[in-house]
Amino acid sequence: MTRSVLWHLTGVVLLSLVAVPVVAQQDDDGASVEDAREALAQQEGDEDSTEQLEEVFQAAEKNYSLLQAGRQSLNYSFNYSYSGSQNLDLEVINGQVRNLDVTPAATHNFTNSFSYDYGYYDNLTLGTRIPLATKFDTQEDLNVNDVGDISFTARWQPNPHVPGTMSTTVFSTFSTKTGVSPYQIDVKRQLSTGSGYYSVSGGASVSKVLDPVVLFGSGSLRYNHGEKDLKQVRGGRLLRELDPGFTLSGSGGFSYSLSYDISLSMSVQLTYNDETVLTFNDGSEATASSQMAGIINMSLGTRISDQTIVNTSVGFGMTRGAPDFTIGFSMPINISGLSESS
Template sequence: MDYRSHWGRSGMAVSLLSLAVCQVVLAEETATVSDGEQLKFEIKQLKLINERQAQTLREMEQRLYSLESGRQAIQAEPQKQTAQNEVVKSAAPSSSVDNIMQEEHALFSNSFTVELGMNYSHYDRKELVLEGFLALDAIFLGDISVDDISADIYTFDATGRYNVNDRWQIGATVPFVYRNTSFQRNVNGVGAEATVDEADLGDITLTSAYKLFNETASRPDIVWNLSIKAPTGSHPYGTPTVTKSVTNASGTDTVTYPKELPTGSGLWSISNSLSFVKTTDPAILFANVGYTYNLDGSFDDISSTSGDQPGDVRLGDSVFYGLGMAFAMNERMSMSLSVSQRISQKSETRLEGSEWKDIFGSDGNAATFNAGVTYALSDKLSMSTTLGIGLTPDAPDFSLGVKFPYRF
């Protein structure tokens, strides 16, 4: 065998083997490099997936939190409204509003109320009286007299009110009356004057107030009021008169006046009325309308002349109304303005065995403008003041009143 050809074949084999080995090594290295890149790629993909999942998880958690917060808010809203309603219901109204309701309507929030009050009224009536006749329709022949009646009336009263429940209230008022009246008459320039005063118990009044309807957005608070006045004061029927004469160089003047003054009407009376209150922030509107019926009464003497003349008396019935508004200035003080009017029919008398006869000038029309201020001295004690100005001759010229209600 030729060693050169053998060597050549052997070298070729070695070369082929080396080439194969190199290819295997290269393949392994290439595989190693490819596996590393693939692993890096997969790791990167997993990281991206994890980041997306984390973001999705955060979004889902945020959405869940929002849904749960919204549900809690919805569930909490009725509770909040209920709590607010409970607070509103449990919170007592301001003292100024209570005072307005007490004076102009009826207050049902307290179990018992005691009220002490005083009222002063002044009357002054001057009348020009012509005693003579006209000559030739132009010249007056006779005496001209000036009659002046001035009266001061002080009324001290104690009132108690008890709330049977939150819709019904009963009460009673016991007055004590002091009257002082001055009578003057001047005909001949002399002038005669007399003064009479009287102090006694007045007519006791029993009252009842029942709430028919509570106030709504379209309807006022409506209360039905019923009062009965008992003739516990001294009556004016059969009161004797006294004549006083004054004489000087100019002549003689005489004045006739009653020996005593009454402190009551002497008859039972029943008043039936409705009162209304509507809140229109910041004002409170109030009104009332009613009718007073006077029962007939019999007396041993109904005439001022000497001797007893028994008979019956029938005072004229009356209708009355009032309307006004009040303002709560702050939590403790309030102010009110109102107008009231009472129109009375003529009274009648009947001597025993005769017919009813009208009493001349006994009908009346008394209208008054009222202004009042109330102030809460404490949570239970208040002070109420009123000023009344007469608008018609039958009303007092002016009146002043003060009350101190204490609520238990």
């Protein structure tokens, strides 16, 4: 089985993952722990961590076959994730627990994404991704339908691939804040579809073909730009500034070619989110502690024609910050104009 066949059979489907800051510090002016917790609470399923992990695995996937100069590709992907939890709200005064309350939460997140890639050079591919998000919070009876954070990516392969050796791809991504910001809504009546800030990430992915197996790994560092002049009411105070810190993302796995038409992939995704600091109009601050989130997923690639491979996947969360489970689907969109140029 040729290496090119293996590359076409080892697409990795991307899965959504969310990380919600949940730990707050009480500020010096005596504001309650409940106020700080409410100030820090993002909506379930915010797009920031989703995009972080998708960037990592898009880089790993594209590493196998960067487009040749002048070629184009258009792909569609669908991802569904479910997150259910029991939120415990309490206040401790002089060693005594008061205001104990258990609130269930259940969020359904549907994301339809369209990705366009263009081969600028044989070893340089430029691309963009447009997500359309739909969310439901069945406990609070909330929903939202809107665009997510649009992103732009460049992938560069510094050295031509030599059979039997490791292949390396360097990538960089700029994410906008086109989605509905979680810091500009009424958190008790609305849901968000974006991160609420700009970000830039960079990293590298590696892969090696060991017929009939492809091993791959990827890592990236993401800088999240802070926001000022916010005017959101949270916990009885006015949120003015946001410092989201940085994010580390990593992945690793393998893809196995069962036949010319079928491939099976397994991978692990890990994300470390730095602490988030919110500053209010009275000068007080609330801090969400850093958090680790991870998910394991399995993907099946099926060739339905010479140029079309459909990927389906399922994933399971390994940490509290991850969704309970995810389901994914992706496939190329064949357009006559794109086909002629490719």
